[in-house]
Amino acid sequence: MKPITTEEKIINQCIKILKVKPADIQIIERFLGGMSNYTYHVKVKNNYYVTRIIGEGGEVFVNRIVEYAHLSMIDKLNITPPVVYFDTFSGFKITHYIKGQVLSQNLTSNDLQLVANTLHKLHSIDTKGAYDYALFERLSYYQSLVKSNLSSQYYTLLNELTKLYETKYYQYKKVFCHGDAQRSNIVISDNQAYLLDFEFAGLNDAYYDIASFGNINLDDALDLLAVYLGKTPNQEEVKRLWFNRFYQVLQWHIVALIKHEIGLSDKLKIAFDVVSQKYLTIAQTLYEKIIKD
Numbered sequence: 505m506k507p508i509t510t511e512e513k514i515i516n517q518c519i520k521i522l523k524v525k526p527a528d529i530q531i532i533e534r535f536l537g538g539m540s541n542y543t544y545h546v547k548v549k550n551n552y553y554v555t556r557i558i559g560e561g562g563e564v565f566v567n568r569i570v571e572y573a574h575l576s577m578i579d580k581l582n583i584t585p586p587v588v589y590f591d592t593f594s595g596f597k598i599t600h601y602i603k604g605q606v607l608s609q610n611l612t613s614n615d616l617q618l619v620a621n622t623l624h625k626l627h628s629i630d631t632k633g634a635y636d637y638a639l640f641e642r643l644s645y646y647q648s649l650v651k652s653n654l655s656s657q658y659y660t661l662l663n664e665l666t667k668l669y670e671t672k673y674y675q676y677k678k679v680f681c682h683g684d685a686q687r688s689n690i691v692i693s694d695n696q697a698y699l700l701d702f703e704f705a706g707l708n709d710a711y712y713d714i715a716s717f718g719n720i721n722l723d724d725a726l727d728l729l730a731v732y733l734g735k736t737p738n739q740e741e742v743k744r745l746w747f748n749r750f751y752q753v754l755q756w757h758i759v760a761l762i763k764h765e766i767g768l769s770d771k772l773k774i775a776f777d778v779v780s781q782k783y784l785t786i787a788q789t790l791y792e793k794i795i796k797d
Contacts, residue, residue: 510542514555517596521589522548541701545601552601553588561766564649565759566703568592570635574705577633577680583622584699604693611687611724613731618697619690619717620732626699627679627710634680637706639751640666646758651765658757661787665750668794673709673747681708686719715748722749743794750790757783 508516511531518529530547535554542557569592578584585599607615643662647654682689683704691698714732718725729737729745737745757780763769764776 510557511544513557514544514546518546518548518553518555518598521598524548552603554585554599554601556595556597556599558595560771561763561768563595564762565646566595567635568595571595571703571705574634574680574702578626578629578702581625581629583625583697584702602691602693602698604691604698607687607690607692607697611727614695615692615697616728616731618692618695619685619728622690622697622699623682623685623710623713623732626682627713629680631678631680631707635706636678637681637683637704637708637712639669639708643755643758646755646762649762650758652761654758654761655784657788658754658784661750661754661784661791664791664795665747665754668747668750673744676709676711676744678707679710681705681710681713683708683712683716685713685716687717687724688719709744709748711744712748712752715745715752718745718749725749746790746794750787750794753783753787753790757781757787 514531515526515529518524519526528549532545532547532552535543535545541559541562544555546553546555568590572590572592575584575587575590579586585602588598588600590597607619682699682702683706684701685699689700691700711729714729715725717728725745726737726742729741733741760776760780760783764780768774769776
């Protein structure tokens with residue numbers, strides 16, 4: 505029997521959940537980006553949606569019950585597409601589609617201001633009911649999923665990260681964070697920035713979201729930080745940003761390594777082993793910048 509395709513899975517789910525016929529459904533496009541999910545733009549009758557199916561291996565990185573709880577917390581903020589359906593077991597999700605421009609092109613000063621406005625709004629909500637991102641517990645869990653031996657360089661950097669946190673960076677107030685606020689997860693529509701994909705949301709330092717914005721180019725994060733603060737960041741504020749990015753690249757180093765081990769480098773034609781090493785190299789550079797006077 506021929507295996508069912510991702511597109512067929514989406515059509516079947518839409519038929520079941522939205523109570524429509526196959527002829528009512530049109531798959532418009534697959535959105536690129538991300539390392540774990542298959543996300544599609546779908547038209548159902550006269551309505552437009554975004555559907556998400558968790559990719560191979562993606563189920564181990566995120567607790568879907570936690571993700572849904574966090575989406576419910578921010579439902580009335582109007583900073584993310586409204587959820588139509590969410591299955592906490594499979595992770596299948598349907599949201600309304602927001603037409604706009606993903607922040608993948610050249611940034612403008614207005615773009616940065618809109619992103620800062622949305623992050624301020626998110627970081628100001630009541631945190632009751634939110635789950636802690638649990639930085640080091642999360643890293644420990646991800647490490648347990650790795651089949652091969654992690655490098656001595658990784659463990660050295662992890663040790664230094666831990667010391668930096670315990671001696672200095674533990675002190676910052678935790679707010680509700682998106683957790684993966686990179687440019688590909690932000691859409692500008694009607695002069696507002698909308699955040700997509702709250703899979704990695706949780707209580708964290710506000711600078712964590714700003715550091716995520718520098719996923720492609722750390723200068724983007726520095727530019728956003730200045731707008732977020734309303735002033736030129738001082739050296740300690742810049743180092744606080746670097747520290748959060750230092751953590752992130754160590755985390756993504758492990759995630760990419762796991763994806764390589766389960767065969768996704770060949771399946772998706774992405775060299776996750778190379779990506780993993782790239783993140784480790786960035787971590788080393790950031791650590792050296794943080795400790796430099």
